Amino acid sequence: MKRFHxxxxxxxxxxxxxxxxxxAPMVRSAQNSLPRVAFIGTGGQGKSNMGALMKLTTPxxxxxxxxxxxxxxxxxxxxxxxxxxxxxxYRKILDRKDIDAVVITTPDHWHARMTIDACAAGKDVYCExxxxxxxxEGRSMVxxxxxxxxxxxxxxxxxxxxxxxxxxxxxxxxxxxxxxTVEVGIPGVNFKGPPVAxxxxxxxxxxxxxxxxxxxxxxxxxxxxxxxxxxxxxxGGQMTNFGAHHLDIAQWGLGRDNSGPSQVKGTFEYxxxxxxEVPMKARIEYRYDDGVTMILAQGDDAIRQGTKFIGERGxxxxxxxxxxxxxxALLKAALPSGATRLISSSNHHKxxxxxxxxxxxxxxxxxxxxxxxxxxxxxxxxxxVGRAIAWDPVKETIPGDAEAAKMLSRPxxxxxxxxxx
Numbered sequence: 395m396k397r398f399h400x401x402x403x404x405x406x407x408x409x410x411x412x413x414x415x416x417x418a419p420m421v422r423s424a425q426n427s428l429p430r431v432a433f434i435g436t437g438g439q440g441k442s443n444m445g446a447l448m449k450l451t452t453p454x455x456x457x458x459x460x461x462x463x464x465x466x467x468x469x470x471x472x473x474x475x476x477x478x479x480x481x482x483x484y485r486k487i488l489d490r491k492d493i494d495a496v497v498i499t500t501p502d503h504w505h506a507r508m509t510i511d512a513c514a515a516g517k518d519v520y521c522e523x524x525x526x527x528x529x530x531e532g533r534s535m536v537x538x539x540x541x542x543x544x545x546x547x548x549x550x551x552x553x554x555x556x557x558x559x560x561x562x563x564x565x566x567x568x569x570x571x572x573x574x575t576v577e578v579g580i581p582g583v584n585f586k587g588p589p590v591a592x593x594x595x596x597x598x599x600x601x602x603x604x605x606x607x608x609x610x611x612x613x614x615x616x617x618x619x620x621x622x623x624x625x626x627x628x629x630g631g632q633m634t635n636f637g638a639h640h641l642d643i644a645q646w647g648l649g650r651d652n653s654g655p656s657q658v659k660g661t662f663e664y665x666x667x668x669x670x671e672v673p674m675k676a677r678i679e680y681r682y683d684d685g686v687t688m689i690l691a692q693g694d695d696a697i698r699q700g701t702k703f704i705g706e707r708g709x710x711x712x713x714x715x716x717x718x719x720x721x722x723a724l725l726k727a728a729l730p731s732g733a734t735r736l737i738s739s740s741n742h743h744k745x746x747x748x749x750x751x752x753x754x755x756x757x758x759x760x761x762x763x764x765x766x767x768x769x770x771x772x773x774x775x776x777x778x779v780g781r782a783i784a785w786d787p788v789k790e791t792i793p794g795d796a797e798a799a800k801m802l803s804r805p806x807x808x809x810x811x812x813x814x815x
Contacts, residue, residue, distance in 0.1 A: 428451040428747065429451055429518065430454045430494045431447055431453055431455075431494070432454055432455030432457060432487045432495075432496050433453070434484045434487060434500060435457070435458060435497075435499035435501075435522075436499070437619060437620070440458075441466075443499050443520070443549070443743070444456075444467065444470060444497075447497065450741075450743060450747055452475065453471045453474060453478065454475065454478065454479060455480070455481070455487050455490070456480050457483070457484050457486075457487045459599060462598045465480075482600055483603065484508055488511055488512055488515040489515070494518065495518040496508075497519075497520045498512070498519060499522045499549075500522075501604075501629065502622070503527050503607060503608045503627065504607075505525060505526055505535075506528075506532070507606065508521075509546065510538040513538040513541070513542040513546070518546070519545070519547070520547045520743070521763070522548075523548055523549045523634075523639065524637075525767045526764065527804065529772075529790060529803070530802050530803035532764035532768060533790060535760055535764060536764050543753075545750050545753065545755075545756060546759065547749070547758055547760075548766075550638060550642045552639050552640075552642065552714070553737075553739065554739040554757060555714070556740070557717045558643050559736050559738060560725075561701075561710050562643065562646045563736055564727075565647040565705070566734045567729050567733045569724055570703060570704070570705025570709065571706030572705055573703055573705045574685070574706065575686070575688070575704040576648065576703055577688075577689050577697050578637070578640045578641055578689070578690040578700075579640070579690075579692075579694070579698045580637055580640055580691070580692045580693075581636060581692070581699055582692060583624060583631070583632060585665075587616075587669045588669060589669050590615050590616055591614075592612035593612075594613060595613040601613050607807050607812075608807060611627065616670075624672050625670065629672065633692065634767065634771070634774070637690065637769070638767055640699070640700060640701045640713075643701040644688055645762075645766050645769060646736070648686060652765060653788075654769055655680040655682050655769065656683045656787070657782060658679070658680050658773060658775075658782065658783050659679050659776050660679060661676070662778070673692065675692055677689070677692070677694065680769065680773070698711065700714075708720035708724055710724060742757070768790070775792070775801045779795070
């Protein structure tokens with residue numbers, strides 16, 4: 395039996411479910427030929443994705459393990475389209491034939507299982523970054539998308555910003571000469587301490603379903619919802635949270651969307667009082683087989699947040715809303731005849747919807763999201779084992795280091811099964 399946090403929530407969700415039941419089966423008119431989308435995970439970023447996509451397509455469902463958030467999301471969609479489906483369990487969303495695609499904006503530990511299940515159910519997917527919690531998960535997500543012929547967009551929205559694309563085109567077309575170094579800056583941890591004692595889950599939260607495949611732990615307010623980012627069970631810390639943005643741009647500029655580095659080493663600095671598990675600061679060094687060195691710094695003012703490409707003829711630095719260069723002429727110079735041009739998108743969500751219609755790969759296809767997340771994961775692995783590791787980007791293995799290689803995957807809590815597709 396469903397349990398609601400308040401009578402108001404029960405009324406909203408009850409009305410939504412009743413209206414949806416009366417409306418089914420849905421008859422699609424020409425006006426409704428756009429994909430019918432459901433939103434799984436409706437927290438801060440989830441609502442942001444909802445707001446963007448509700449302007450572009452037909453919202454039909456919402457899903458969240460927190461009934462307060464679920465009620466808020468249902469009310470938000472009801473204003474645009476009466477009859478929204480509201481469920482706590484994502485599997486009920488995937489079972490519906492009147493839903494074409496899903497947007498997954500959950501904690502990272504759920505991304506793989508939900509994406510693979512969605513692909514198997516015939517749904518196209520928009521999955522937030524970082525794509526996966528482990529390298530093995532990411533490869534399984536790619537395999538599932540290909541096996542079931544689904545369109546899977548990774549939510550690395552910087553790919554759809556003109557200044558990032560322009561920078562990567564200039565790098566790829568040799569305006570900086572041979573690239574020698576890439577610097578990537580990401581922010582430090584914004585955990586709101588101090589910690590609190592374990593307690594009982596609130597009535598509105600299905601805590602067991604929130605955990606899903608993650609290990610069973612006592613409920614703690616500072617581990618759930620936004621705070622999942624600070625604990626290894628659910629996240630890779632800022633390395634995956636922001637690295638999935640700026641390392642993704644580094645990969646794009648270096649032309650490594652189907653590959654990655656060959657060697658990785660790094661160090662972490664943890665909170666002195668151990669308020670959270672992930673590092674407070676980090677410095678990771680990547681080496682590519684063509685000699686490029688990439689330095690990632692977390693929480694270090696010496697390397698600004700964003701991505702800086704350094705070549706024999708100068709440098710270009712790019713971040714959100716800003717591009718700078720060692721010589722302004724580098725940003726004004728025309729690209730050479732026959733220049734490499736990258737996929738152009740001005741709206742990440744619309745690109746996904748367009749590709750659902752055309753069946754072309756989106757600008758941040760699942761393989762790209764997997765490769766960029768892998769760079770993040772490798773940095774975490776190298777720093778956690780405390781030594782340099784080798785990486786084979788073709789076989790996706792860490793040769794000669796059993797301890798590090800074991801961290802390419804994680805066990806799943808029963809009854810959830812590891813997503814291998």
